[in-house]
Amino acid sequence: MTAPTATFGQRLRTAMAEHGPLCAGLDPHQSLVESWGLTYDLHGLRAFTGACVEAFGGHVGIVKPQSAFFEVFGSAGIAVLEEAIRDLRAAGTLVLLDAKRGDIGSTMSAYAAAYLGSSASAPADALTVSPYLGFESLRPALDAAADNGRGVFVLALTSNPEGPSVQHARHDGVSVAESMVVGAAAENAAALATGDLGSTGLVVGATIGTAAHDLGLDLAGVNGPLLAPGVGAQGGTPEGLRRVFGDALPNVLPASSREVLAAGPGVPDLRAAVARTNEDLARLLH
Numbered sequence: 001m002t003a004p005t006a007t008f009g010q011r012l013r014t015a016m017a018e019h020g021p022l023c024a025g026l027d028p029h030q031s032l033v034e035s036w037g038l039t040y041d042l043h044g045l046r047a048f049t050g051a052c053v054e055a056f057g058g059h060v061g062i063v064k065p066q067s068a069f070f071e072v073f074g075s076a077g078i079a080v081l082e083e084a085i086r087d088l089r090a091a092g093t094l095v096l097l098d099a100k101r102g103d104i105g106s107t108m109s110a111y112a113a114a115y116l117g118s119s120a121s122a123p124a125d126a127l128t129v130s131p132y133l134g135f136e137s138l139r140p141a142l143d144a145a146a147d148n149g150r151g152v153f154v155l156a157l158t159s160n161p162e163g164p165s166v167q168h169a170r171h172d173g174v175s176v177a178e179s180m181v182v183g184a185a186a187e188n189a190a191a192l193a194t195g196d197l198g199s200t201g202l203v204v205g206a207t208i209g210t211a212a213h214d215l216g217l218d219l220a221g222v223n224g225p226l227l228a229p230g231v232g233a234q235g236g237t238p239e240g241l242r243r244v245f246g247d248a249l250p251n252v253l254p255a256s257s258r259e260v261l262a263a264g265p266g267v268p269d270l271r272a273a274v275a276r277t278n279e280d281l282a283r284l285l286h
């Protein structure tokens, strides 16, 4: 498979300008699948995913399928995920696979090959990665992404209530979250020099209030995309994003899964939910 000619950061910037910043989550929760009148089995998973692909493909800048909801169904579920990744990308929509991979170097190399490598079976445009074995343990994923025009999103300040106990902890006076900010900024330095958005993003929850500010983090200085999950179902609001991100707002990808998906099963209703959210976000940004 040939690597895209533009970097992930460049392609994401273009997609955000064309469609708006919303990252639509593709999370086939049992309760959502059933609320669409589908059975929670492989047949229901296929129908749910197919409707999302039809609704979002070509209409949303970037879609984030959550791997766990497909893994639940074993290899047949993963085949549904791989088909969705291929179909969304064929429709011109970027795909951020949310699998939060993180391991020691040699194993991380295999994950990097599986999801970001030149021979990956259904490569996404970007992958969420977990840095809690140390930022540098992600090196194989960072390098594979750079070599193949793809991106990674490193967990920094997550939306769950347990996150701060690890992410706010300090070592030699530097918070764990700040070490992710510094690491990502270093990866994106070359893009900064050419005026491009970098391809190493961070995950910073829409629900964290003033934590980034309180920790003294320079999120704008990362020069990379900032995925902000938690809009909608977890209580994050477009207005609240300004408080969380300040001057880094133009690089933010607000992510919403359950709230957007609750508009289904109709494809026009899903598209309308996406358009509404993007309009709210556009008002916030201007």
Ligand SMILES: O=C(O)c1cc(=O)[nH]c(=O)n1[C@@H]1O[C@H](COP(=O)(O)O)[C@@H](O)[C@H]1O
Pocket: 025, 027, 066, 098, 128, 157, 158, 159, 160, 203, 204, 205, 229, 230, 231, 232, 233, 234, 255, 256, 257, 258, 259
């Ligand atoms: O990496 C993520 O996407 C993520 C990070 C985080 O800090 N919090 C978080 O909720 N997520 C993901 O965002 C999705 C939840 O979206 P909602 O249904 O909109 O709450 C799930 O796929 C989570 O795994």
